[in-house]
Every structure is written in structure tokens, then in C-alpha cells.
Amino acid sequence: MRWLCLVAVLFTLVAPALAVEPDEMLKDPKLEARARDISRELRCMVCQNQSIDDSAAPLARDLRLLVRQRLEAGDTDRQVIDFLVARYGEFVLLKPRFEPQTFLLWGLPPAVLVCGAIGLFFWLRKQPPADAGSPLTEVEKARIATLVESPTDRTAH
Amino acid sequence: MIPELGHYALVLALGLALIQSVAPVVGARRNDATLMQLANSTAVVQFIFVAISFAALTACYVRSDFSVATVYENSHSMMPLIYKFTSVWGNHEGSMLLWVLILAVFGAAVAAFGVNLPATLKALVLAVQSWIASAFYLFILFTSNPFLRLANPPFEGRDLNPILQDPGLAIHPPLLYLGYVGFSIAFSFAIAALIEGRIDAAWARWVRPWTLAAWMFLTAGIAMGSYWAYYTLGWGGFWFWDPVENASLMPWLAGTALLHSAVVMEKRNALKIWTILLAILAFSLSLIGTFLVRSGVLTSVHAFATDPTRGVFILAILLLFIGGGLTLFAWRAPMLKQGGLFAPISREGALVLNNLFLTTACATVFVGTLYPLALEALTGAKISVGGPFFNLTFVPLFVPLMFAMPFGPLLAWKRGDILGVAQRLTLAFAAAVVAICVTFAAMGVKSALAPLGVGLAFFVMAGAVVDICERSGLFRVPFKAALRRGFGLPRSAFGTATAHFGLGVTLLGIVFATTWGSERIVSLKPAQTVSISGYDLTFDGLVPRDGPNFRELAAKFTVREGGVPIGIMQPSKRSFPTRSMTTTEAALMTRGPSQLYLSLGDAEGDGSIAIRLYYKPLVMLTWLGAVIMALGGALSLSDRRLRVGAPKPAAKPAMQPAE
16 A cells, blocks of 8 residues: 555656665764664654655755754754754654644554553443452342243343 | 445445344334344445445555546555555545445455344444444545545555555555444444343353454554564654554544443443443544544644544544444443443452553553644644653553553452462562663663562563463462463463563563664764674665665665674665655564664765664564464464353253344
8 A cells, every 4th residue: 555655756756776875975874873773753844754864856965964064063963953944844853842733643552552541441440350249139039030931031131 | 437336335335334224123022023124134235335345445446547536646557556555544444435435344244244142232233333434435435435526537646645655655544544433333232232122141252353343443553653663763662652653543542441341241240231331432542543643633633633534534434323322321321221330459350440440551652642733723822742641641550550460360359369469479579670670780870760660570481481380270289280281271361461461571672672772873984883782784875776666775784793793784764755755664673572773864966975883772662562462363363262152051942042
């Protein structure tokens, strides 16, 4: 099913070359490693759901070079990302920030888990213990008596 | 003539589906056996007509009949025969036809094999199947006719998108659709049960094989798609959290939950309402997946808005079936009686926990996939939700789930003894600890979480083995007796253990390939060598070649391990003149469960070429695990108790209504 998005976007634009190209890489391996980590968090805006680290689009290359330029200029990771968000908007982040418009996005998974757990807790507590069971009431005893008399009707528990 | 035949057959199938939508329901109401049995015939004949229609379209592709619009747009006379077949479903119209074909296959299978189903239940199930089928026939006929003719047929077609010209794509969509559409059976059973207002343990026993079959195909289909993406897209990843992938993962998660809750319902008559809801949800998510992929809404909300015919149609189908299903559920479910009490610490309790985590994981994928669309539609703000988000939210849910996994099958029904189970898992714990220590010792403490992941994988795998040992009494009773007991175990017990083992294998592959893989990005001149993880690759030179409908430039590399040549890798770049597109074909060399992965970049003027080389340790385990999971499903499916349907205990005649 992946092919559809690819059909639509990727391969009509560019011939896929490499993502990160040898000439882009920084001399300093530490800085380069940081650049790669940052690149994985940033979206190539003309692609579908690809990070600039993965994408072969020219725009992704420009962004990779930009990230490396900022790193060489001495920016922290945070500053590089802030710079790109200021320039291209939140859309560039593959992991959206926790802010009012994404509260629901970040909040929903834990909320589902917590609510589910609480719901389960009360549901299980509501159940009488599986082994013991309370003593039979008079009504139940009478019902058993009728059931025993008509052995065919055994569907009810 | 052939396309018209195909078109006509599809219209006839619609006619039959409409009859099948109404007659069995009336029959079930009036208790009219003739009307109810009508559904059996219509389901089978419907399948025959859709098959004719599909065969007609296939014939158009094989004969390169470019007077048919979809053939012109997606095929080429020079294309290898296998891709002429796969182009049939390599486009919107054809893939929808495949969708209804598989729906018809399942419908006919229920009609043919559901001999021991109660008559009214079977009639209603087939009717609901037909409601779905009718909606999709109408969708195809009105908005996506694959048989549309061109007034002035061109001499040559525009070729299939080169990225789809791949053997992996020959089987990926059919497998995936078998999974997607297979959940329609569970859905139909759920709706039928709600309409009847009656549901019991036997119901779960009838539904489980269908769900199991669908789950197997979906598991294999997702793995296939993942492997295809891995070797085709050229950057060596195998899961991208792309919305299109998520669309198939969501039904898988819901379907896995459904399989487990159906066990509780079958064995203990509990969790009925929840199981029904999951059956509705699993297919709803399949429909949502179809909508996401087919409506174009993923590419852009605006593209959807400018040409909304298809999107709106599918959206209407979606609302009708999901909304209708859930409404019916809200109305009828409270009337279903719950049964089968159990303590929190019990096999049932473990399966409930499994369901909690799986549904939360499913909800996470759901919200992550749809949130950007919803936000853009509502406020216009554009955000991206990608891999880093899912890694942070999805992975923490799967860790406790997998930790709890070995406990589940060892706990007793109704009331279990967690300490006893932990004791019996001593061996599995030991395996995990050894694995963690060995990994730390071998790989260092650079990534502290990864060895824990390895430990978890070993815990799950060893847990599955312990499960079988415990069941057969190995090490407790004499070996011969244990062997006899082992052979006597129901196949489904082996199925469970195998599937669980498979998930452990997959986890091991993922952890290794993502943590300890290495990468080289370099530019090489002929005769230069690059080394990675003990392998040396020498660039021998570029070789131009001609394919049937493309030209390619292959780069030849000799691979040596310790100076000894072990093979040749030839990654290439193919250019397809018809679409003026280029694809990169990565070269793979499998070394045991690990792989070398080589992908080409641009050739420079001075004869050098940029390459991206990976060593992916144990990466094959990722997919092998999925194959093992699917095999586990098949084992469980071959269980005699499922094959012959519900047994007929003489003491409970009312559980088994006469046909």
C-alpha cells in the first residue's frame, strides 16, 4: 500500500539519488552525528512523511546543508531546530511540540490507557470473586429447583 | 468486447448482491428456509461474476488493450508478463476490483464452508456481507470504472509506475486485501449477532477461524510491504510510520486484540460485548485504511477538496457502515448477557490486559495518523506527525505488553497464581538475563536500552518455549510421557506459542538492525575499496545494461570477507523512458540473518560514484518473525476443533441450534 504515496509525490519530482550525500558530510564526526540526529527529526516538506535525512529531494538537501551550516556556526541542537521552525513553521517537525494545538495529540494515548485501566479496575471490582460467590438467595434456590425439574433448559447460567 | 463483458459481469454481481442484501433478512424474519438458502447460491454466483469481471480486466492488461483507459495509463506492451498482471491492481480502479473480488471470495467461502452455522445466523451474515459488497460495487461502477474505453485508442501505454514494477508488489496488495477484507466476516458476524440479539460461546468459535485467517494474511502482507519498502526505497529503513503503513497497522492491532478476546469468549463465555465491539472496530479500521489510501486525502487535504467525488463516496460508505455498526451496537449490546466471572489474576485477566494495551496502541496510531488531517481541516494549521512521535508513544505501550506475554498462556483460567507462573518462567527470566549480560559485554554500554530490548525478546521467545514444555510436562514427567502429551496438545496451543515466539524474533531483529547497524556514505572511484563490519567492497566499474522496458546502469562491486571473495553486488539505477523516471535498485547480500545493503547515488564526471552502504545485523529476523507469527496463525487454524466448527456436546442441545 505504500506505493500510492510514492506514486503521488516522491517519484514524480525527482530521480531518487542518495539521501545524505558524501560531499555534504561534515569533517567533525561528532558534529556530523548531531546533524544526522537533528535531520531525522525534520520533515522534508515536499515529500510525504520523509525526514530530510531519508529524502533525496533537492529541498531536503538544502535543509541538510542548512542544518550543518548552523551547527558549524556553533548553534545548539535546540537553536537549529528553533531556527528551522521560525523559517518553515511547525510543519517541519516530525515530532510536534507539546502546545495547545497538540494537547489532544499527545494527551490522548495516555488518556486512553489510564481511562481504560480505571474502567477495568472498577469493572473487575464490580465482579464478585470468581471462586467463592455469595450464598444463594431464596429466589435463586427456587430457580434451581425449577431447573432441576426441567433438565432440557440449560442455556441460562 | 472483453471489457464490456467484464463491466456487464460486475453489474450482474451488483444485482445479485442487492438480492442477497434483502432476501435472507426477510427469510430470517419469517423463518423461511428457501429465502435464507437463496443467499448461499447468490454468494457463490456473485463470486463467479466478480471473478469473470476480474479475469476480463486481467485479459485487457495481458493483451495490452490500450483502448481501455486504465490499461493505457498503467501498462506498456514491452512490460514483462508478471508486471502486466500486477498492473491490474497497481492502480486505483483495478485495486478496488481486487478488493471486491476478495470480498466475494470470503462471501462464497462462508456460504460453502459454513455448513454447521445456524441457518438464521448464516443468512444474516451473508446479507451483511452483501450490504458491504453492494456499496463497493456501486462505488466502482459510478466513480472508478476500470473498463472505461478511450474513443481514440493510443498505440502504446504509459507504463506502470516503475517503482511498482517489482515482484514484491505482485503479492503485497492481494495479501493485504485478504487481511483487510477478511475482517469483514468478523464484522458481518457481529452485526448479525446484534440483529439476532443472541450471542454465545459458539459464536466466537465460528468467528475465530475467519479472523485468524484474515490476521494471518494481514501479518504476512504488512511484513511483505515492509520488506518491499526496505529494498526499494533505498535508504534501508523497514518501517516509516507513514500514514499508508499505519492504515494497515491499525486493523492489525485491532484484529490481534479481537483474536485474543474471542478466545476468552469462546472458552469462558465472557467479554462478549467487548468482542463484538472489536469485531466492528477491526473492519471499521480496514475501511478507514481504504478511505485514507483511496480518497487522496493523505496527499493533501486540498487535493481531496478539489476532486472529492471518490473521497466523498468512500466517506459515505464509511459513515454508513461504521456509524451504522456502532449505532446498532449501542442499541443492542446492552441486551446481551455477560457471563463467565473471573479474578483479575487469571488467563482472562491477562487477555484483558493484552486488549487494553493493544487498543491503546491502536488509538495512538489512529490519533497520530488522523490528527494532522483533522487539525488542518479545522484550523488550517499544518503539523507533521512522524516516526519520532510514534517511537515515543507506541513503543512504551508494546514493552509492557510483551513483558506480560509469556505470563498469559501459563496462567490458569478463572483464577491464576502469578507467583507460581513467575516461578515456572524462571528459565525464561534466566535466558533474558543471560542475553542482556552477553549483549552488554559484546556491544558495550553505548545504548543502554537496546540490550534490555534484546533481553525482552529472549524472554518472550523462551517464554513461548516454556509454555509448550509446561503443557507437555517436559522435565516433570518421564520424557516419553511428555512426548506423548506434547503430541496430544491441541494445535492451537502450538499456534499460540509459535506466534508469540515470532513476535520475540521480530523484536530481536528490530533492536539489532536499528541499534548496531553501521553505515558508510562515500564516493568511490573504480578499484577503490570501502570496508564495513568486516566486509570489504571493491568498486569494479559501471556496467550499462538493457532491460525489457528500461535501461540501467549497474555498478559492480566485489565483496570480500577477510580477503576472500564471497560474491558480487550490483546495485543499479534504472531509467524508464516512457515515464522519464529513474529508480534506484539496491543490492542486497544476505549473510545468515544479517544483510549488506548497497544503494547508488549519482555518478560524478570523474568516474566516481556516490554509494550508501549499510550492514544490517539480524535484520532478516524482523520479517522472519512476522512469517513465524503467520505460521502460528496457520497452525492454530489447522486445529481440528476450529476446522470442524463447534463440537456438539450432547448435554447442551440448546447451544447448537438445528439447521
